[in-house]
Amino acid sequence: MSTNSERVLPGTGLGAAGARAWPLRDSAHTRALEGSHPAGTGNRSLMEFAGLALARLALAVVPHARTIWVACGPGNNGGDGLEAAAHLQQWGKQVVVSLAHDPEKSSTDAHAAWLKARAAGVSFNDHPPEAFDACLDALFGIGALRPLQGAYADWVACMNAASTPTIAVDLPSGLDADTGAAMPMHVTAQHTLSLLTLKPGLFTGGGRDACGDIWFNDLGVQDSSPPQALLAGPVAITRRLHASHKGTFGDVCIVGGAPGMTGAALLAARSALHGGAGRVFVCPLGAPELTLDPQCPELMFRSFDDLDWSAMTLVAGCGGGQAIAESLPLILGHAKQLVLDADALNHIAHSPVLQQQLAQRPAGHTVITPHPLEAARLLATTAAVVQADRLGAAQSLAERFQCVVVLKGSGTVIAAPGDIPRINPTGNAKLATAGTGDVLAGLVGAHLAAGRPAMQAACEAVYRHGQAADQWQGTVLSASQLCHRT
Numbered sequence: 001m002s003t004n005s006e007r008v009l010p011g012t013g014l015g016a017a018g019a020r021a022w023p024l025r026d027s028a029h030t031r032a033l034e035g036s037h038p039a040g041t042g043n044r045s046l047m048e049f050a051g052l053a054l055a056r057l058a059l060a061v062v063p064h065a066r067t068i069w070v071a072c073g074p075g076n077n078g079g080d081g082l083e084a085a086a087h088l089q090q091w092g093k094q095v096v097v098s099l100a101h102d103p104e105k106s107s108t109d110a111h112a113a114w115l116k117a118r119a120a121g122v123s124f125n126d127h128p129p130e131a132f133d134a135c136l137d138a139l140f141g142i143g144a145l146r147p148l149q150g151a152y153a154d155w156v157a158c159m160n161a162a163s164t165p166t167i168a169v170d171l172p173s174g175l176d177a178d179t180g181a182a183m184p185m186h187v188t189a190q191h192t193l194s195l196l197t198l199k200p201g202l203f204t205g206g207g208r209d210a211c212g213d214i215w216f217n218d219l220g221v222q223d224s225s226p227p228q229a230l231l232a233g234p235v236a237i238t239r240r241l242h243a244s245h246k247g248t249f250g251d252v253c254i255v256g257g258a259p260g261m262t263g264a265a266l267l268a269a270r271s272a273l274h275g276g277a278g279r280v281f282v283c284p285l286g287a288p289e290l291t292l293d294p295q296c297p298e299l300m301f302r303s304f305d306d307l308d309w310s311a312m313t314l315v316a317g318c319g320g321g322q323a324i325a326e327s328l329p330l331i332l333g334h335a336k337q338l339v340l341d342a343d344a345l346n347h348i349a350h351s352p353v354l355q356q357q358l359a360q361r362p363a364g365h366t367v368i369t370p371h372p373l374e375a376a377r378l379l380a381t382t383a384a385v386v387q388a389d390r391l392g393a394a395q396s397l398a399e400r401f402q403c404v405v406v407l408k409g410s411g412t413v414i415a416a417p418g419d420i421p422r423i424n425p426t427g428n429a430k431l432a433t434a435g436t437g438d439v440l441a442g443l444v445g446a447h448l449a450a451g452r453p454a455m456q457a458a459c460e461a462v463y464r465h466g467q468a469a470d471q472w473q474g475t476v477l478s479a480s481q482l483c484h485r486t
């Protein structure tokens with residue numbers, strides 16, 4: 001067991017993603033795990049261990065801090081902060097603790113931590129110090145269930161306004177550990193040390209922006225039970241065999257590009273080609289006269305009615321507009337492997353018949369790639385409801401339509417019926433620009449055409465798409481540029 005914590009993921013926009021897949025566990029599981037280790041590990045309680053790990057991390061990330069403000073809440077998150085405060089004071093720091101509760105009413109462990117902090121000579125003050133070099137957010141962890149008000153809200157505002165780093169204990173106060181939904185008033189930290197388990201909410205929804213660099217310490221407790229979600233790991237480089245030919249990597253057919261939207265189909269097609277597909281066909285619904293993409297002459301243009309696409313991987317949507325609607329019954333009924341995006345999903349959302357067709361497709365051959373609003377239309381709800389529980393929404397879609405779901409957004413979620421959902425760790429706000437969704441749909445098509453199972457194809461494509469944005473040096477990344485780098 002070690003009080004050294006491991007860095008899981010750098011903060012948003014800092015580049016390279018985590019080096020491996022991590023199991024993610026929700027707060028109910030975390031509490032059960034805590035209950036099965038009531039006495040902690042070795043001769044320390046879990047809280048003592050957590051406080052020491054936290055103090056060591058603080059020393060590592062802000063080694064020159066002299067004054068450290070520790071804002072403590074009424075629960076055990078506050079107890080972790082008090083344990084850390086005692087260590088940091090003993091190590092020569094000037095520590096100021098703010099409390100807004102009666103410590104005599106705390107849990108046994110948190111009360112003991114308060115006594116230790118007092119004995120160590122920590123200062124207590126109802127207000128933040130006038131100047132501080134770092135702050136520990138030990139207000140609320142997995143027990144924050146209500147909006148933060150009064151002194152707690154004031155302290156969060158003070159942390160967020162400070163130019164000095166905040167280290168969140170377990171998770172930023174005001175963030176939902178399970179869903180990543182952020183309360184209106186929540187901490188935006190530069191570092192977050194997740195304790196005992198890594199929580200899914202750190203990696204999706206509001207989590208990525210609230211957490212900064214994410215660190216993990218298991219407090220010495222090994223947990224081999226199935227996780228509630230997985231943080232997707234890096235994609236293995238697959239070697240192309242020397243004795244291969246274009247047929248080995250499959251054919252992709254892009255159906256989309258209604259009048260005025262031809263570019264969307266071209267972006268998806270270029271992306272499929274650069275993503276490794278053997279041959280890529282484009283059926284531009286709004287521009288039948290188009291026979292060449294001068295910037296990508298490898299693409300082949302055909303009329304949808306004339307092409308034998310029965311053995312290909314179809315990518316449908318991509319600027320399909322109204323024109324894609326009439327082809328959807330045929331596509332859903334006969335496409336061998338299928339990626340559905342954008343307008344294709346909107347038409348399905350409005351048609352119970354198409355929905356039934358989608359749900360009845362053979363298992364493991366279909367991937368849908370909705371953004372939150374498209375997901376909301378398919379679930380007959382609002383984007384806000386989808387965003388409030390992205391893992392839940394993606395899983396509901398997967399079960400309802402019996403397909404792999406890629407719910408796009410910060411911390412893209414990939415879900416499949418009866419499988420553990422994945423959260424993708426790569427990508428950043430450079431992807432928030434027109435056409436990047438078309439690039440992703442084409443890339444998923446390429447991975448499907450190469451013979452990957454649908455879940456694997458989706459996870460790999462999403463990871464690579466985000467990784468290309470993480471590795472892009474410029475401040476702006478266009479979808480055309482993205483196509484070449486996946």
Ligand SMILES: NC(=O)C1=CN([C@@H]2O[C@H](COP(=O)(O)OP(=O)(O)OC[C@H]3O[C@@H](n4cnc5c(N)ncnc54)[C@H](OP(=O)(O)O)[C@@H]3O)[C@@H](O)[C@H]2O)[C@@H](O)CC1
Binds near residue numbers: 140146152
């Ligand atoms: N689990 C583990 O294995 C380990 C857990 N550890 C640590 O414990 C943390 C979980 O502790 P926790 O259960 O005491 O919850 P926590 O987040 O401190 O808050 C609950 C308190 O806040 C209160 N409260 C809530 N919202 C409020 C509001 N808006 N405004 C005001 N009050 C509000 C709530 O009051 P109540 O709702 O009961 O009235 C209750 O008193 C966990 O995140 C980790 O840091 C580690 O020590 C070791 C291993």
Ligand SMILES: [K+]
Binds near residue numbers: 173
């Ligand atoms: K916290």
